[in-house]
Structure formats: structure tokens, C-alpha cells
Amino acid sequence: MKLSDINSTGTRATREGFGAGLLELGRQNSDVVALTADLMESLLMQHFQKEFPERFFQCGIAEANMMGIAAGLATAGKIPFTGTFANFSTGRVYDQIRQSIAYSHKNVKICASHAGLTLGEDGATHQILEDIGMMRMLPGMVVINPCDFNQTKAATLAIADYNGPVYLRFGRPAWPIFTPENQKFKIGKALHLASGKDVTIFATGHLVWTSIEAAKELAEQGISCEVINIHTIKPLDEEAILDSVSKTRAVVVAEEHQRNGGLGDAIANLLVHRLPGPMEYVGVKDSFGESGKPVELLEKYGLSKKDVLWAVKDVLERK
Amino acid sequence: MTDLTKLSELSAQVRRDIVRMVYQVQSGHPGGSLGCTEFFVALYGAVLKHTPKPFRMEGKNQDLFFLSNGHISPVWYSVLARTGYFPVPELNTFRKINSRLQGHPATHEGLPGIRMASGSLGQGISAAIGAALAKRLNADKRWVFCLTGDGELEEGQCWEAIMFAAHHKVDNLIVTVDWNGQQIDGPTEQVMALGNLPAKWKAFGWDVLVLEQGNNLDQVVAMLRRAKRRTGKGKPVVILMKTEMGYGVDFMQGTHKWHGKSPNQEQFEQAMQQLPQTSLGDY
Numbered sequence: 001m002k003l004s005d006i007n008s009t010g011t012r013a014t015r016e017g018f019g020a021g022l023l024e025l026g027r028q029n030s031d032v033v034a035l036t037a038d039l040m041e042s043l044l045m046q047h048f049q050k051e052f053p054e055r056f057f058q059c060g061i062a063e064a065n066m067m068g069i070a071a072g073l074a075t076a077g078k079i080p081f082t083g084t085f086a087n088f089s090t091g092r093v094y095d096q097i098r099q100s101i102a103y104s105h106k107n108v109k110i111c112a113s114h115a116g117l118t119l120g121e122d123g124a125t126h127q128i129l130e131d132i133g134m135m136r137m138l139p140g141m142v143v144i145n146p147c148d149f150n151q152t153k154a155a156t157l158a159i160a161d162y163n164g165p166v167y168l169r170f171g172r173p174a175w176p177i178f179t180p181e182n183q184k185f186k187i188g189k190a191l192h193l194a195s196g197k198d199v200t201i202f203a204t205g206h207l208v209w210t211s212i213e214a215a216k217e218l219a220e221q222g223i224s225c226e227v228i229n230i231h232t233i234k235p236l237d238e239e240a241i242l243d244s245v246s247k248t249r250a251v252v253v254a255e256e257h258q259r260n261g262g263l264g265d266a267i268a269n270l271l272v273h274r275l276p277g278p279m280e281y282v283g284v285k286d287s288f289g290e291s292g293k294p295v296e297l298l299e300k301y302g303l304s305k306k307d308v309l310w311a312v313k314d315v316l317e318r319k
Numbered sequence: 320m321t322d323l324t325k326l327s328e329l330s331a332q333v334r335r336d337i338v339r340m341v342y343q344v345q346s347g348h349p350g351g352s353l354g355c356t357e358f359f360v361a362l363y364g365a366v367l368k369h370t371p372k373p374f375r376m377e378g379k380n381q382d383l384f385f386l387s388n389g390h391i392s393p394v395w396y397s398v399l400a401r402t403g404y405f406p407v408p409e410l411n412t413f414r415k416i417n418s419r420l421q422g423h424p425a426t427h428e429g430l431p432g433i434r435m436a437s438g439s440l441g442q443g444i445s446a447a448i449g450a451a452l453a454k455r456l457n458a459d460k461r462w463v464f465c466l467t468g469d470g471e472l473e474e475g476q477c478w479e480a481i482m483f484a485a486h487h488k489v490d491n492l493i494v495t496v497d498w499n500g501q502q503i504d505g506p507t508e509q510v511m512a513l514g515n516l517p518a519k520w521k522a523f524g525w526d527v528l529v530l531e532q533g534n535n536l537d538q539v540v541a542m543l544r545r546a547k548r549r550t551g552k553g554k555p556v557v558i559l560m561k562t563e564m565g566y567g568v569d570f571m572q573g574t575h576k577w578h579g580k581s582p583n584q585e586q587f588e589q590a591m592q593q594l595p596q597t598s599l600g601d602y
Contacts, residue, residue, distance in 0.1 A: 033456070057452065057487070065445045065479035072385070072449020075434050077377040078456065080449070095439050096476070100446055104426045104436045 003194045003216050003227070008176035008209070015113040015170050017149040019044020021156025022081060022111075026052045029079065032160055035070055036083045037063045042172075043083040043113045063088045064096050067108070071100035074107040079160055085119075086112035086169055087128040090135060101165050102138040109159050110135075114172045115145075116256035117284070117301055118206055118294040127289040127297075133261020135167040136234045142166040142187060143234040145255075145263075147208035148177045151231060154185035162187055169205065171256075173294045176209045190237035192244075196226035199250040199312050199319075202241065204230045204263045207254040207282065207303060214308035223312065233263050238270055245275050250319045252311045254282035256303055278318035280311035322365065326536055329401060330360045332599040334567045335591065336397035336410055339601065342587040344414040347422070350577035351468065352394035354499050354534070354562040358466065359398040361539040366547070368461060371403035374431035382461045383450050385435055387443020388468035388497065389423040390579065395432075396420050401599065404432040410602045441474025443467055444494055448484050451492040462547060465494045470502030473511050478523070484555040485524030493546045495558040498533070501575035516559055526554040533562035568593055 025032045026048045034048050035057040049056040059066040063084055070080035082089065089112035090097070101108045112131065119127045136143045144159070144166065146152040152170045159166045166187075179191075193208070194215060203211040208229045215225035226244050230237065245251055251271065253264040264281040271279065284301050298304050333356050341347035363369070367382040375381070386395055393413065400407045405419070412418035419430040423438025435446045447465035454461060471477065484492060496516070504510050513519075520527045526549050530542045539560070546556045564578070565571030568590045582590055 033452075055456065059483060060479075060486075062476075062479035062483065064441075064476040065448075065483055068442045068445020068476065068480065069449035069452065069483070071435060072446035072451070073453045074449070075376060075446065076383070076450045076453030076457070077379070078453045096442055096445075099436050099439045100442050106435075 001194055003212065003219055006178055006193060006212050008178050010177050011174040012149040012177055013172060013174050014146060014149060014152040015042070015172060016044050017152030018111055018113065018156050018170055019047055021153040023047040023051065025157055025160050026055065029160055031077065031079045032081065033057065033073055033078045034081045034083060035059055035066050037061055037066045037088065039084050043111065045083050063093045067093045067096040068100050070108045071104060071106045079107055079109070081109045081111050083111045083113070085126060086115035086131045087126050090128060090131040094134060098138060102141050105140060106165060107163050109166045109168060111168045113170055115169045116171060116206070117289045117297040117303065118171050118173045118256065120172065120294045120297065121291050123291040124288040129258045129284050129289065130261065131169060132233055132257050132263065136266060140164060141234065142232065144187065144232050145169040145205040146231045147205055147229055148175060148179050150177055150181050150183060151179045151185065154183045155231065158185035158187060171206055175206055178209060178212070188232045188235045188237055190240035191229040191231065192240065193229055194225065194227040196224035196248065198224045198248060199252060199315060200226040200228060200244040200248045201252045201254060201308065201312065202228050202230050202263065202267055203254040204233060206256050210303070210305050211254050211308055214305045214312065217305070217309060218312055223316070225312065230263055233266055236266050236270065241267060241270060242274055245271060245277070249277050250315045251277065251279040252282060252308065252315055253279070254308055257283055259283040259285055278315045280315045282307050282311050323537060326360050326364045328597045328599060329364060330356050330536055331595050332401065332597040333360060333394060333397045335594045335601055337393040338568065338582065338587065338590045338594065340393045340397070340410055340413040341581045343411070345581045346414050347393055347581060348390040348579045349393065349581070350501070350564040350571060350575070351388065351391040351497065351499065353568060353571060354564045354566050355391055355394050355466065355497055356567070357534050357536045357539045358495060358560065359394050361536060361543055362464060363398050363402045365540045366543045371431065374404060376434060379457065380459055380461055382464065383434065384464045385443045385447040385450070386424060386437055386466050388440065388466065388471050389437030392422065392424050395424060399432040405430065407602045440468070440471045441476040444477055444480035447492060447494065448480055448489050451489045454491055462550065463492050465492070467494060467496055469496055469498045469500065469513060470507050470510065472496065472513060481520070481523045481525065488553045489555050490550050490553050492555045493550065493558065494555065495560050497562055498559050499562045499564045501564045501578065503575065503578050505575055520557050520559070524554065526556045528556065528558045530558055530560040533560035534566045
């Protein structure tokens with residue numbers, strides 16, 4: 001695909017894609033159940049709740065219990081989807097997820113909204129930037145961070161067909177939609193968005209769109225970027241990554257996460273063994289966020305288009 | 320032989336197994352295991368409707384049991400083996416490398432009878448609630464049982480779960496608390512007093528039963544059956560079951576000191592002399 005062919009068709013929040021996907025799943029599969037910890041409407045789960053009240057469990061502000069109940073539901077054959085903010089879906093309940101879900105290999109889908117800086121004005125208490133790292137460290141956990149409304153909906157549908165624990169991360173703000181409606185989502189399969197020869201930009205979540213915009217600008221300057229959407233951080237599509245890097249030999253990774261522990265580290269871990277070379281991270285530099293508008297925060301913390309441009313030029317210097 | 324005689328014999332054998340398992344590997348938790356022997360024997364021998372073979376994780380149309388205080392794995396393993404879940408000689412592998420009998424119970428190695436890992440405390444009631452909700456959705460009329468420690472109730476998640484079960488009227492659930500008054504660092508009264516436990520559970524909306532003699536097999540069976548009759552009335556049921564930690568071995572009895580300690584050779588021999596041999600035979 002050519003970069004110029006990738007255009008936004010409007011904006012909607014990725015969390016809305018989750019809500020839409022969950023409703024559709026409810027209609028498709030009577031084993032799907034949903035739980036929330038007092039954040040039903042923030043995750044657009046009310047559509048599911050209205051249509052399937054008997055399959056929806058309000059847990060109150062008690063996330064640890066919600067994870068345990070989900071594990072119990074899964075034990076008895078249900079496919080539970082838990083919904084709360086990413087912060088409360090991970091760090092707050094890490095031990096519950098570790099023992100009752102990951103170690104016990106339960107078919108629980110941990111659906112986590114308001115991830116990253118783009119949560120905005122609520123500030124650092126809620127802006128988790130460590131969740132991908134925590135979740136990808138758990139053996140057997142699948143970690144997915146889709147990039148727009150359509151892809152989040154598709155991912156929500158796809159994870160119900162996979163038997164095992166999944167962490168599905170999405171966000172709060174309205175964000176450009178640029179992937180096809182009703183796409184098929186394949187867990188663990190990287191999406192090649194644009195071909196290029198000078199550098200590969202691997203991006204996940206909201207930063208995929210940012211990377212496309214940066215790549216378009218770079219193209220005008222004569223720099224040819226390959227852009228790959230790594231919606232599944234674990235299991236990582238090693239083949240797609242190695243194929244691209246063996247061609248470009250220069251890597252930029254962009255994500256709305258700490259540089260420590262996220263997609264960048266996952267790719268670095270692969271490349272250091274197989275194809276070492278110049279690589280730059282676009283991510284938060286070991287810092288907490290703060291209150292502000294999403295775009296202001298992305299700029300202040302080094303996650304804007306400008307930062308992707310900078311990283312590409314930097315890595316090309318070292319090539 | 321009456322059923323009670325058989326169950327008494329099983330209890331005696333399970334106690335010998337517990338002490339042997341912990342002695343062999345010089346590691347494990349004999350105190351709580353000995354204290355809950357009657358509970359496990361009553362539950363698996365006289366109360367649960369269950370199919371050991373083939374073991375089915377989902378347990379449709381069977382009663383399910385979740386152990387929250389996973390450190391008392393010796394008693395559970397012994398009872399599971401002796402009720403047909405896996406070969407009795409496998410008890411020899413307890414806590415050893417390449418074993419299905421992990422220090423704390425786990426599903427990871429595929430040991431039949433285990434549906435959820437436990438050991439990190441406070442998580443079992445939540446899991447049991449989830450399974451009970453699934454049974455309700457499936458119109459499956461069987462029960463879900465859970466055992467938790469009393470010290471374990473210091474974990475906040477327990478009270479999240481207790482509140483949830485009452486609010487959602489999870490009335491196919493029977494939780495038993497091993498009310499032995501002991502935890503690792505000493506008596507619960509000193510470490511973190513539980514206060515008026517029956518009143519706390521009642522205030523959270525549960526149907527509360529108190530069993531004064533949790534080491535009396537006959538009474539444990541009767542109480543579990545009574546608890547079953549109390550279900551289906553819009554409230555979850557809890558049995559506050561008073562037991563003695565280390566019951567059956569005089570020097571282990573009534574103290575927290577044998578929570579997670581193994582006997583030396585002399586103590587092992589002394590314990591085995593106090594625990595009668597049975598026709599079931601040692602493993």
C-alpha cells in the first residue's frame with residue numbers, strides 16, 4: 001500500500017470500538033459475559049448490559065475481586081471480558097492476574113481503556129504507561145494494542161475465538177480512523193501499512209497514525225519509510241519484523257508507553273539477537289505524565305509527529 | 320462398615336499422608352492441613368457430587384471446590400489421591416522437581432482436581448463466586464464450595480468478594496472459614512484481631528453458620544449438609560468452622576508454630592506413633 005492511500009475517514013475513540021465489538025460478540029456467542037468495576041459507560045459497555053443484563057456483572061469499585069470472578073467464570077466455561085481503566089486493569093490487580101488468570105491459564109479477556117497519556121486531564125494517577133511491560137512479562141499472556149476504532153472492534157471480536165488470557169489495551173480520546181471497517185483481525189500478525197527502503201517505523205496503538213503522518217512528511221523530504229502496525233505486542237510477529245529490518249537496517253519504534261518494557265524493548269530484544277543495528281525509541285522517558293490535553297501531553301512527553309521525524313533522522317545518521 | 324467408619328479411617332490415613340509428605344521433602348504446611356482433615360474428608364467423601372475420572376475443568380453438573388488457602392495443599396492432595404483423582408503413590412512427588420504436586424496447588428502441570436492456582440492469599444472466594452455465577456447462567460443446579468483461612472480474611476479482596484456475593488445473591492455458594500485462630504506470626508488475636516466474625520459476615524448479608532467442632536467428622540458432614548439446605552434462598556452461606564491447627568499430633572496441636580515447618584526424624588516417628596495405621600495403607 002502507498003502512504004498517500006492511507007487517509008482518515010473520521011474520528012472515534014478506540015474504546016467505542018470495544019463497546020461496539022462487545023455488543024456484537026454478545027449477539028454471536030452466548031458464552032461471552034462482561035464485568036466492570038464501576039466504569040461501564042466509560043468503556044461503552046452499557047450497550048451489552050442493556051441487551052444482555054443477565055450476562056453482565058457490575059462488580060463495584062473492586063477490581064481485584066472482578067479479576068478473580070472472571071477467572072472463576074472462565075473455569076466453568078464462560079468467556080469473560082473485564083472492563084476498567086488500564087491502570088486498574090494491570091498494576092492494581094497484578095497478582096490476581098498473575099495467579100488466577102495467567103498461571104492458571106484462564107480464558108479471560110482483560111479489556112483496558114484510557115491507557116497512556118491521552119487519558120488527558122485526569123493526570124498521572126490514571127495515565128498508565130507501564131501496562132504493556134507488566135502484561136508482556138506474564139508467561140502466556142497475549143498483549144494487543146489496536147490503533148483505531150475499526151481495529152479495536154475487530155480485535156475485540158477476534159480475542160473471543162482465542163482460548164487463553166488476553167490483555168486488550170485501548171484509549172479515551174477520539175482518534176483518526178484509517179483502517180477498514182469490518183476488517184479481519186489476526187492475533188500476532190503485523191500489518192504492513194506502507195513499503196519503504198530507508199527506515200522501518202514499528203508503531204502500536206494511537207502512535208500508528210502519528211507514524212503515518214510523519215512518514216508522509218518524510219516522503220516529501222525524500223526519505224522512504226516502511227510503516228508497520230504492531231497491534232499484537234505479544235506474541236510478536238518476528239518474521240515480519242526481521243523481513244523489514246533486513247531490508248531497511250534502521251528502526252524506529254513508536255508507542256504511548258514508557259520506553260522501558262514496551263514494544264520498543266520487545267523489538268530490541270529480538271533484534272539484538274538476530275539483526276542488531278541502529279534503533280530509536282519514541283516513548284516516554286522514565287517519567288510520569290501530568291494533567292493536560294492529550295495533544296499537549298503527547299508533545300510535551302515526546303510522542304508527537306515531530307518526535308517521530310526526529311527519531312527517523314537520528315537513526316538514519318547512525319545507519 | 321458404616322460410611323462414617325470408612326470416612327474416619329480415611330481421615331486417619333490422610334493425617335499419616337500429610338505428616339509423611341511434609342517430612343519426606345522437609346518442607347510444607349502440616350498445621351493447617353491436619354486441622355482441616357475432617358473438612359476435606361467430609362467434603363469429598365460425603366458431600367460433593369463429583370467425577371474424579373475423567374477430570375473435567377468445567378465440572379458441568381458437578382459440585383466444584385476452590386481452595387483459597389493453598390498452602391494446606393498436603394491435605395488436599397492426599398484426599399484427591401485417595402478419592403481417585405490421581406494415583407496415591409504420586410504423593411511421593413510432593414514439592415519435588417518435575418512434580419504435578421506443586422508446593423501450592425496449580426493447574427499448570429495438569430494435576431486432576433485442581434481448577435485454580437492458589438497460595439497468594441485472598442483470591443479463592445472470588446473464583447468460587449465466578450464459578451457459581453457460571454452455574455447459574457447454565458441452569459446447573461450444583462453447588463460451589465470454597466475453603467478460606469481465617470488469617471486470610473485480612474486480605475481486602477475477601478471483603479470485596481463477600482460484598483459482591485451478597486449483592487448479587489449468589490446463593491449456590493458455600494464458603495467455609497478455617498477458624499483456627501492462628502497465622503504465621505502468631506494467634507490472629509495478636510497479629511490482626513478478626514473481631515466478631517459472625518457479626519461481620521452477617522452485616523455483609525450472608526447466612527452464617529458456626530461449627531464449634533470442626534475436627535469432629537460427624538459434625539462437619541452434618542454441617543455441610545445443613546449448609547446445602549440453606550442455599551437457594553437469596554443469600555450466600557458461610558460456615559465459620561472452629562478447628563485446631565495441627566489436630567491429631569499433640570506437639571503440633573493448637574499452635575501457629577507448625578504452620579509451615581516440617582518435623583525432624585524423631586518428631587516424625589513420634590507423630591506416626593500417635594496416628595493409627597489404617598487398612599488403606601501408607602503410600
